[in-house]
Amino acid sequence: MIENKRIFLSSPHMSGNEQKYINEAFETNWIAPLGPNVDAFEKELAAYVGTSGATATSSGTAAIHLALELLIVGQGDIVFCSSLTFVASANPILYAGAEPVFIDSEEETWNMSPVALAKAFEDAQAKRKLPKAVIVVNLYGQSAQMDELMAICERYEVPVIEDAAESLGSLYKGKKSGSFGHFGIYSFNGNKIITTSGGGMLVSNDLDALARSRFLATQARDTAKHYQHSTVGYNYRMSNILAGVGRAQLEVLEERVQARRDVFDRYVKALGDIEGIHFMPELEGTYSNRWLTALTLDPEVIKVTPYELIDLLEEENIEARPVWKPLHMQPLFEGCRFYSHGEGDMVSERLFAEGLCLPSGSNMTAEEQERVIEVLMKHLLAHKSLKSDGAFQRN
Numbered sequence: 131m132i133e134n135k136r137i138f139l140s141s142p143h144m145s146g147n148e149q150k151y152i153n154e155a156f157e158t159n160w161i162a163p164l165g166p167n168v169d170a171f172e173k174e175l176a177a178y179v180g181t182s183g184a185t186a187t188s189s190g191t192a193a194i195h196l197a198l199e200l201l202i203v204g205q206g207d208i209v210f211c212s213s214l215t216f217v218a219s220a221n222p223i224l225y226a227g228a229e230p231v232f233i234d235s236e237e238e239t240w241n242m243s244p245v246a247l248a249k250a251f252e253d254a255q256a257k258r259k260l261p262k263a264v265i266v267v268n269l270y271g272q273s274a275q276m277d278e279l280m281a282i283c284e285r286y287e288v289p290v291i292e293d294a295a296e297s298l299g300s301l302y303k304g305k306k307s308g309s310f311g312h313f314g315i316y317s318f319n320g321n322k323i324i325t326t327s328g329g330g331m332l333v334s335n336d337l338d339a340l341a342r343s344r345f346l347a348t349q350a351r352d353t354a355k356h357y358q359h360s361t362v363g364y365n366y367r368m369s370n371i372l373a374g375v376g377r378a379q380l381e382v383l384e385e386r387v388q389a390r391r392d393v394f395d396r397y398v399k400a401l402g403d404i405e406g407i408h409f410m411p412e413l414e415g416t417y418s419n420r421w422l423t424a425l426t427l428d429p430e431v432i433k434v435t436p437y438e439l440i441d442l443l444e445e446e447n448i449e450a451r452p453v454w455k456p457l458h459m460q461p462l463f464e465g466c467r468f469y470s471h472g473e474g475d476m477v478s479e480r481l482f483a484e485g486l487c488l489p490s491g492s493n494m495t496a497e498e499q500e501r502v503i504e505v506l507m508k509h510l511l512a513h514k515s516l517k518s519d520g521a522f523q524r525n
């Protein structure tokens with residue numbers, strides 16, 4: 131049943147070098163959180179993204195939580211956050227006891243709308259309560275409009291946390307995604323572009339803040355001979371074994387980016403001419419890692435919905451997913467404020483309703499991708515021809 135082998139949305143892709151670093155950890159008995167692999171992984175990642183330093187964490191979520199702690203976000207504070215994202219972007223706001231305010235997307239990047247952000251700031255200013263931080267997400271590898279967003283935040287002197295969990299290896303105007311904010315975070319969860327099975331990284335040019343992040347991430351132990359603690363700490367550090375996996379993965383990151391971009395290009399070549407299909411754009415001056423190939427289906431033209439397509443693909447043992455459900459629509463965040471891109475124009479809601487993520491793994495073979503494309507063509511064209519009287523031709 132080789133032809134029905136499952137095709138995953140995004141599965142781990144080992145380089146083969148991981149075992150070398152894991153063995154080193156075993157041979158030296160560094161089977162602990164912290165150790166030489168952790169130090170080296172932090173240095174190597176910081177050098178790659180171009181920040182002064184980095185702190186390796188147990189997850190990307192933990193890294194966001196640490197960033198909020200470092201910015202002293204607490205009870206009663208407000209944090210602005212992209213709405214169209216995975217829940218992990220905003221959960222740490224709740225850990226901190228703060229209130230999230232969600233910001234809509236724009237068409238050009240699917241990411242935070244500078245227009246909506248400006249509106250949210252004007253309102254906050256009028257109410258004399260500015261946010262303590264702004265969490266900007268770079269969705270599916272595409273950088274947000276960092277120049278515009280940073281300029282707005284700088285005007286109000288509010289620090290930015292860049293959630294680059296999905297955009298490691300992407301560029302914005304030649305600079306690495308995740309290196310723009312006061313803090314940036316990455317994730318090495320199993321489905322991300324490189325993985326340590328689970329893990330994350332906090333990056334910054336603020337070395338004092340990073341030193342404090344390490345303190346907070348290891349139970350906030352004071353300098354004393356006995357165990358002494360005067361602040362709440364966390365157990366958020368990365369294990370030395372997993373950091374070894376990360377080092378080997380980082381060595382092949384550029385190849386992984388290229389492979390995912392090739393996957394994207396093959397989808398565009400096969401499906402790009404079908405009316406009503408719009409692939410996620412790549413903003414001029416940016417370079418996306420194309421972590422996931424995402425597209426929208428115009429319901430006016432294409433009569434099969436993203437959900438129906440996901441089910442039809444599933445019948446062929448192919449995993450596809452909807453676009454993230456905007457956080458302002460989630461029961462968890464009911465009652466939270468939301469600023470839309472335009473008056474009555476909720477871009478994130480439309481992207482959610484029309485969006486679809488296709489299998490995009492760097493280890494997916496061309497044959498496997500052909501299988502995905504065949505299923506898509508069959509259903510897209512069948513539904514298409516119903517409407518256009520069979521006149522549609524693929525060129």
Ligand SMILES: *Cc1c(COP(=O)(O)O)cnc(C)c1O
Nearest residue numbers: 189190191216218219295317319
């Ligand atoms: C994966 C992801 C995270 C969380 O990372 P974990 O390592 O799984 O905690 C945060 N934000 C976004 C946008 C993500 O995709």
